[in-house]
Amino acid sequence: MQRRSESFWHRFKISNAYGQLIALIFVPIMILSLAGTFLVLQETSRSMQTQQITAASAVLTRYQKTASILLKLDKSTVRRQAEAQHILQYILNEPEIIRTALVDIHGQTHLSVGHRNQSDWPIFPVNYNFFGPVESGQNHFYGMRVGYVDQGPVWLMIEMDNKPLTLAKYRVWLVLVVTGLLTLLLLLLCLNFYARRWIAPMYEIRLQLQRMNADSLGKSFQTNSTGELALLQKDIATLLRRLNFSFLELKEHTEQTEDDLRKTLDTLEVQNITYKKARDQAISANQSKSVFLANISHELRTPLNSIDGFIHLMLRRGQLNDENQMYVQTIRKSSAHLLALINDVLDFSKIDAGKLELEVANFNLEEAIFDVMDMLSPLASEKQIDMAIYYDHDLPFQVCGDALRFKQVLTNLVSNAIKFTPEGDIIVRTRLEHQEANRITMHCTVQDSGIGLSGTDRKKLFASFSQGDTSVTRQFGGTGLGLAISKQLVQLMHGQIGFEDNQERNPTEKGATFWFNVQFDLPNDQPELSTSMAQFNVLSHIAHPATANILKQYLEDYDAQHHESSSILDLFSRLKQFNELGEKAWVIVDHSGDLDALLQEIRARYQGNLAIYGYQTLLDPQVLQTHHAIALNQPLSRQNLIKLFFNQTQTVSNPVFNGQGLHVLAVDDHLPNLVVLEALLNELNVEVTTALNGQTALNRIKERLDKNQPLFDLVFMDIQMPVMSGPETTQTIRGMEHHATQTNHLPIIALTAHAMSDEKENLMHAGFNDYVTKPIQLEQLIQILGTWTKAENLQSIDGSANSNLNNTLNNSLNNNLNSISANNALSNAESNVHTSSTSSQSQIKHHADDIILDWNLSLQLAANKVDLAKDLLRMLIDSFDEEQHEMQQLIELEDFPQLEQNLHRIYGATRYVGTPQLQKLTGEFEQFVSTLRKEQRPADDDFIEQVLHRYKVLLEAMAHVRLAAQEYFTR
Structure with a gap:
């Protein structure tokens, strides 16, 4: 029923025929009728009102003279009063007049006749001789001035009955209503005829079309239509027959197409199987690529680390002459550059996988920039390219960030500038772009005068493995990853990177300018760098304009007396007067042309302090020593300048x-x-209390609460522990803080060996404040303690104090070892082993690709302390028997969650000892066992077989480590 009602009212929509008929005919006629009715009523009312006014005016005009005479009669007696009323009574014989009176300006009635209250007259306008109509109640009042009395003018007032007007309106309404009904009836008749003649056949046609299907396309219509609709019906029937014929043809074609499609799908299925195999091979190849990158990078880093270690040993001994030291420095810079290339390839893989995280630590910003420039200076000196650095003095001395990644970005940009600059100079500019309370934004540009950038190069400049010249005969090498990695690293440091062609800024300039900005946090305390050179007089001649400006700026900042010569002849002319200034006078000239001849000319006129500015690889130490000159390395830095003047x-x-x-x-x-951890904290003079599990840690905290002792300043908490895990212990501590309102918030730092980006968020939700990845480094501890402890603990510690820290470390180590067993005591003979005696045999390999024991890595993880490295290795090996026994029992009982805990404990121990193979196998074994827990499935036979196989491989790796360690224990 509701659907029928909706269908009925749907016909009257404006989009349908009924709706259009009503909208185009019925509605306009109704609007015109209503408008005509309104106009008729208005004009009728106005006409009747005018007729009444005319009648009233005629009556008042006829009786005006009579009223003025009656007004002058003496009405002192009752008889006179009655006669006046009788005369005025004749006015009531006029039609529609109910009463009349003589009323003065104050509304007082002098004479009145009629059936109503004689004094009930409305207020009327007194400024007109004739007025009206005045509405009062249901009637109208009219008046005309007829004379004056002592009180003022007097008006003849009449009241006229409005009933005739009302009756006339009713008659008009009756006529209009009858006319409207007749009009409506006529419209309905027209609508009915139109509907039966046109609309009804159209709806019948629609209904038959709606009921039609594929089987009834050839049937004819059954409708009673005439005229044009009958012709339309015939045309539709003809069209349907054609559609029926086309449908039959289409059906046959569809069946044929289905057969063809079925054959095609079979072919595609075979191709999909082939493509799937190819995809699996590609995935396997990609995994092999990742494994290859990891293995080859490790194999490349191992000899590079050895080279770097020997270089540092040679430099630390200080037994090299100037020439050999220059060679060693060049080797060091070249190996660092090669290591940076290897890091580029690995970083690209990490960035592509989204697993690269920035390390945060305090570092010297100016020193980091000049380290990059010093490392690349041999490349620039080979091409005789001048390099200069504008370092903004507003930049802070120390910042907090990832120094390695920042130097990597700057290295890529500067090395590219050197690569694509055949001649000219490279200028690096740094400035402070923005500074907040504890954060700065540094802007850095690298401008070169090289080949510039073409339109094609700009589009693919920051793309991976892309270069400006990809032809076989290209001049410039490289991996094509530098700018792509730099862009990703800059974005990780909340900055941007870009470039511009120098010709767009100045048509006469060549080359390009690369820029980037990065954000750094500011440490709480900044070291003070206060140096005054007011006592020095400096005479300089630097041919490179940028370097000359930088030298001038540095000397002016340090209040030195600076004199800049315009030419070599001008320099020679001023040397005599500088020869008289004594030890506080310095002459600085750059390396150009024949250095020996230049120094001879200078020494012929000047015998004081002399510095030669140039690249270290281009300055001949013998020539400098012969003429008693000191090298000032290019590019110029403030530290080198201070070291030059103060000789320190x-x-x-x-x-x-x-x-x-x-x-x-x-x-x-x-x-x-x-x-x-205890040894590293003791080096920082931090008191340490240890606990082997979460329950013991809670007992330590409860003991201090029960004794009203101050709580710990910070807690380092391992994640996976027996009895009570790290997250469970942390949540319990947070619950104790919630109930004990007097307890301050205790910072808890997670110790984890798997600190990926997603795990950090999980640790924060578990109640931890921060996390430290294993192996723990001293810089990480300083950063954590400086961030989460309230006391101001930054102060200067000299070298003598640092030399006494080894005793604290050894005491802490011996105390912990004595608590284990007597078998783990240290041997006095082992303490005399020197690091240099073991560096030649730093690696013992079982296979070509798997390092069993990396002794250099062990020393590095033990803060370069031989005794600590040996004892950590001994403690790891001593734990093998117990760990093997427990793991064997857990595998037999199929207690894989506990097996995962044991594997995690071994994996955490291997991160403090240089056993890469054992660490890798333990980590993979732990991840494999954890899949059972993550997927929430029971252990099947295949899984247990894999566990047994991995357990066997792990036992072999433990045996290899035990065998490899015997050589170091016997020394």
């Missing part, structure tokens, strides 16, 4: 963390981890 290294109080007064709780189920 710049004295800057580097902030070192001193944890005096701090008390830290360290929680880890693996004792070697606790030994290293």
